[in-house]
Amino acid sequence: MPLKAALQYAAWATLAPDGQARHKRGLLFRVPHRLDMHHLVPVETIERDGVTMLRRPESDWRPRDGFALTDPGSDLAGALDQANYCIWCHNQGKDS
Secondary structure, eight states, X not given: OHHHHHHHHHHHHHHSHHHHHHTTTOSTTOOOOOXXXXXXXXXXXXXXXXXXXXXXXXXXXXXXXXXXXXXXXXXXXXXXXXXXXXXXXXXXXOOO
C-alpha cells in the first residue's frame, strides 16, 4: 500500500497543475524536456563593417573584471541534477 501511495503522489506531482506548482522549485519531480542545441542562448543578428554576426542582446550583458565567472554557478543540488540527467539521458542519445 505505501508504494501505491508513493506512485500516486509522484503522478500527481509531475502531471497535475497543483502538483507541478507545489514542486516547481524542487528537483525530485522535474521532468526533462527536449533541448534545441542551436538555440540554448538567446542571440541577435547584427551587421558591422559588412560582416554579419550573432551576439548576446545588450540587456543580457554582464560586466567582467578579469577572468572570474560572472554568474553565480550552481549549488550542489543543481549540479547533482545535471549529473543525473547526463547519466540517464545523454548516454542514451536523447534529451527527453
